[in-house]
Amino acid sequence: xxxxxxxxxxxxxxxxxxxxxxxxxxxxxxxxxxxxxxxxxxxxxxxxxxxxxxxxxxxxxxxxxxxxxxxxxxxxxxxxxxxxxxxxxxxxxxxxxxxxxxxxxxxxxxxxxxxxxxxxxxxxxxxxxxxxxxxxxxxxxxxxxxxxxxxxxxxxxxxxxxxxxxxxxxxxxxxxxxxxxxxxxxxxxxxxxxxxxxxxxxxxxxxxxxxxxxxxxxxxxxxxxxxxxxxxxxxxxxxxxxxxxxxxxxxxxxxxxxxxxxxxxxxxxxxxxxxxxxxxxxxxxxxxxxxxxxxxxxxxxxxxxxxxxxxxxxxxxxxxxxxxxxxxxxxxxxxxxxxxxxxx
Numbered sequence: 001x002x003x004x005x006x007x008x009x010x011x012x013x014x015x016x017x018x019x020x021x022x023x024x025x026x027x028x029x030x031x032x033x034x035x036x037x038x039x040x041x042x043x044x045x046x047x048x049x050x051x052x053x054x055x056x057x058x059x060x061x062x063x064x065x066x067x068x069x070x071x072x073x074x075x076x077x078x079x080x081x082x083x084x085x086x087x088x089x090x091x092x093x094x095x096x097x098x099x100x101x102x103x104x105x106x107x108x109x110x111x112x113x114x115x116x117x118x119x120x121x122x123x124x125x126x127x128x129x130x131x132x133x134x135x136x137x138x139x140x141x142x143x144x145x146x147x148x149x150x151x152x153x154x155x156x157x158x159x160x161x162x163x164x165x166x167x168x169x170x171x172x173x174x175x176x177x178x179x180x181x182x183x184x185x186x187x188x189x190x191x192x193x194x195x196x197x198x199x200x201x202x203x204x205x206x207x208x209x210x211x212x213x214x215x216x217x218x219x220x221x222x223x224x225x226x227x228x229x230x231x232x233x234x235x236x237x238x239x240x241x242x243x244x245x246x247x248x249x250x251x252x253x254x255x256x257x258x259x260x261x262x263x264x265x266x267x268x269x270x271x272x273x274x275x276x277x278x279x280x281x282x283x284x285x286x287x288x289x290x291x292x293x294x295x296x297x298x299x300x301x302x303x304x305x306x307x308x309x310x311x312x313x314x315x316x317x318x319x320x321x322x323x324x325x326x327x328x329x330x331x332x333x334x335x336x337x338x339x340x341x342x343x344x
Contacts, residue, residue, distance in 0.1 A: 035062035036101070043099040049106055060146025064100040064285055068142060069093040069107035070135075070163055072156035075120035077205040077254035078225040082122040084205075084213055085111075089155030091216040092183045095274040096151060096281055105142060108135065112158050115246055117204070120253035128162060135166035143174045148289055151281060154182045157204075175292040179284050183212075186273035195268065196260045203231045206256025208269065215266025223258060231255035 035058040038046055045067065051059050071086035081087065090107055113125035126134075142150055152163055160182060167178040184202075192201050192208050201207040214221050232248050232255075235241065248255075 035059050038062070039101045043097050043101055045094060045097050045102045045104040048103050051103070057146060059103065062101060063103050063147060065149040065151055065281070066103045066105060066142055066147035067093045067096055067151045067153065068105045068138070069153050070111070070156065070159045071107055071109060071154075072111040072113060072159070073109055073122065073124040074111075074113050074117050074156065075123045075253045076209070077229075077252065077256075077258070079222050079258055080205055080210060080213060080254075081220045083109075083220075084209065085155035087155075087217050087220065088183055088209075088212050089153050091270070092155075092274060092277055093151075093153040095270075096153060096277050098278040098281065100281065100285060102151075103147065108138060111156050112162055113156075114158055114244070116248070116251065117253050123253075131159075131162040132165050135163055136169050139166050139178065140170045140174060143170060143176045143178075148175055149177045149285070150179070151284075152178065152180045153277070154180060155184075157182075157184070172293050175290065177284070177287075177289055179280070181277055181280055183273050183277070184209075186276040187269055191272065195265050196257070199257050199260065200231050200234075201257065201260060203254075203256045205254025205258070206231065207258060207260040207265075210256070210258050210261035211263075211266035212269050212273075213266065214261060214263040215268075215270035218263050218266075221261075223261060226258060228257045228259050229255045230257065 035055070038051075038055070038059060039062075046059070048066070069086070069089035069092075071083070071089040073082050074085060075082065076084045086107055086109060093104060093107075096102065110124055110126050110131075112128040112131040113123050117123050118125045139150060139152075152167070154160060154163065160180070163180055167180060170176055171178060187208075189202065195201070195211075196207050199207075202209075210221060210223075229250055229252055232250065235243065
């Protein structure tokens, strides 16, 4: 019994409701609702954060896929919010379902950031090896919760390598189909040139990214906070390349012709990229799920090799390794043309 503060009156315990035991054993159990009723009619997304634990198995079984936005908290210039990459990743993720049933997981907010933006105020960067290990755990946790299909919608260029490395690791431990889509690449350079002309628009904090944010959250943008900072021209070659430098000139943690950005252009970017994201999701969901991991091709004697320790269809074995890769030097998406820090 808790001690009473001197002078305080005891608070009587609330009365317990009477229990009717007369015919409780004969009452029919309440009918379980159809898990499909959790989604809007015609498909859409429901937030994972609001799925009760008791409903998780049924929701996971009824879902076509899960969605994980991946962004960053990073300086994008005086005109854009620190959450630019999150606004874009979450915004496009919310438009990914179309007629399918998806479950939207809370976004990965913190990421490895390039040396070009780490010194600038508001950039919250984590080490690449930490980012890869963290993403391994997050992705595997979602798959283990019953979602073998996971779409990752990216809004931050540096995530392409770390997320890819984590996806590769998880796919060797769990039966999973993991799809990574970078919103920035869903609108072609030819289309951005049609919107903004010959001046470069696709740089970090430039007209393309700024317009994208205006398309989702115009109140978050302050176009009057700065003037144009024309970026350095790209290399004079049409061949693919990835160029990483400490600090290009001109550069203020961003560069671009922000005077070209507009809400109308942002709405067009949002329309194009979202439609193409849904096309990708449609094609992905139409394909069959892969087989389980951890098996090698049959040997000459037709005997299948045993899976490596710790790698099973149901997750790590109790005695096997459970360690995510430590290296952040991972394969990234191959550029379709020469790109220098091509997105946020």
